[in-house]
Amino acid sequence: MSGHGQSDGTASSRPCEDSRAEVEALLRSGPFHEALRAAIAHSGLTLEALRGELAARGIRLSLATLSYWQHGRSRPERTGSMLALRAIENILRLPAHSLRALLGPPRPRGRWLNHEPGRGIDDPAGQLAEVIGPVLGPSDRDLRVFSQEDIASVGPDRAIHLVRTRTVLRALADGPDRHLAVYRGEPGTDSGALVPVATENCRLGRTSRHPAAPIVVAELLFDRRMRAGETHLLEYEFRVERPVRSVDHRRTFRYPAGSYVASVRFSESAVPVRCRRLRQGAPAAGRGTDELTLVGGRSVHLAVRDVPRGVLGIAWDWD
Numbered sequence: 001m002s003g004h005g006q007s008d009g010t011a012s013s014r015p016c017e018d019s020r021a022e023v024e025a026l027l028r029s030g031p032f033h034e035a036l037r038a039a040i041a042h043s044g045l046t047l048e049a050l051r052g053e054l055a056a057r058g059i060r061l062s063l064a065t066l067s068y069w070q071h072g073r074s075r076p077e078r079t080g081s082m083l084a085l086r087a088i089e090n091i092l093r094l095p096a097h098s099l100r101a102l103l104g105p106p107r108p109r110g111r112w113l114n115h116e117p118g119r120g121i122d123d124p125a126g127q128l129a130e131v132i133g134p135v136l137g138p139s140d141r142d143l144r145v146f147s148q149e150d151i152a153s154v155g156p157d158r159a160i161h162l163v164r165t166r167t168v169l170r171a172l173a174d175g176p177d178r179h180l181a182v183y184r185g186e187p188g189t190d191s192g193a194l195v196p197v198a199t200e201n202c203r204l205g206r207t208s209r210h211p212a213a214p215i216v217v218a219e220l221l222f223d224r225r226m227r228a229g230e231t232h233l234l235e236y237e238f239r240v241e242r243p244v245r246s247v248d249h250r251r252t253f254r255y256p257a258g259s260y261v262a263s264v265r266f267s268e269s270a271v272p273v274r275c276r277r278l279r280q281g282a283p284a285a286g287r288g289t290d291e292l293t294l295v296g297g298r299s300v301h302l303a304v305r306d307v308p309r310g311v312l313g314i315a316w317d318w319d
Helices: 002-029 032-043 047-056 063-070 079-091 124-135
Strands: 143-154 160-171 178-184 194-200 203-209 215-221 231-240 248-253 257-266 274-279 299-307 310-317
Touching: 002 032, 032 047, 032 063, 047 063, 047 079, 143 248, 160 178, 178 194, 178 231, 194 203, 194 215, 215 231, 248 257, 257 310, 299 310
Parallel strands: 143 257
Antiparallel strands: 143 160, 160 231, 178 215, 194 231, 203 215, 248 310, 257 299, 274 310
16 A cells, blocks of 8 residues: 555656646746646635635635636736736745736827826837837746836936936846846937946847837846846946936836836936926826935835836936
8 A cells, every 4th residue: 555655656746747837837828828727727716715825814806816817818907917926926825926927018098198207298108119119029028127226316407417327136037248228318309428347247249229218228238147946147338428308217118027216316407396206107196105215305206116117217307
C-alpha cells in the first residue's frame, strides 16, 4: 500500500507542476482572461469559493462578473473592480500586480477620449506609437515599475528645463536588458530640443523623435540581462533646451506600479499661486481636497502607493 501511495503522489504532482508552469507563462504573456482562468483552476477554488474569500475581505463581486472576467467577456476597469483584482491576486497567491499588469492601459471614456488636459485635443497614443515603434524590443513587456521618482525643475521663465528620474524596475521573466524612457514636452516644443541623458546604471542607446509632436523616446541599456524577479535601479534625465511655458508635470503609467513620487521645484522668481494633484482626467480647478502645499515657498510633491494605470502628476496655476 505504501508503494501505491508513492505512485499516487508522483502522478498527481506532474499535473500540478504543469498547471503552475502554465499560470507563470500566462502571467508573462497574457491574455488577462486566460491567465485568470488558469490561476483559479490551479488554486483549486471554485468561483463560489473565490467569491466567498472576497466577501470575507469586505469585497462583493457577483459570480457573473467573475465568470465574464475569466472568459474575456468583460474586464475590471473601475476602482472597485481593481481593488477586487488586487485581492484576487492575494487569494490566489500570485505576485502583486501580475494580473493587473495584463490589463494594459484603461480604455478611454467619454470626453477624455484622445484628450490630455492642458495639452489640447490630439492623438497622443497614435503619435507615441509612431515614435516607440523603431526602438521597441521584445523584452520591454517583461519589465514593471517597482518604484519611481520624478524631480522637475521650473526656471524663471515658468518652463520646465529638466526632469530627473530615478526608477527601480522588476523583471517578470529572464532577459530584459533595456528600458524605454519617454518624454512628451509642451505643445510648441521642438522634439529636437528634448535631450535624454543616462546618468546612473544605464547608458544611452537609440533615440526616436516624432517629426511633428514634442515626443522623444530613449533606449536605456543595462550592462547585463536581468533574471526573473530581479530589480534594477537606474537614473536618467530629460533636458529641455528651448522650453515652453509649463502648467503641469505628469507621468503616464501603462501598467500598475508599486509607488510613485513626483516633485516640482520652482525658481524664486516663478512661484505659482496654487498647486494641485493631477489624475486621469481634468485637474479640479480652484481649491479642494487635491490641493498641494508649497514647501519653503518653492517645492511641491505628491507620493502615491499602489499606483493604478493612467496619469498622475502635479498641476499649477500661475495666476
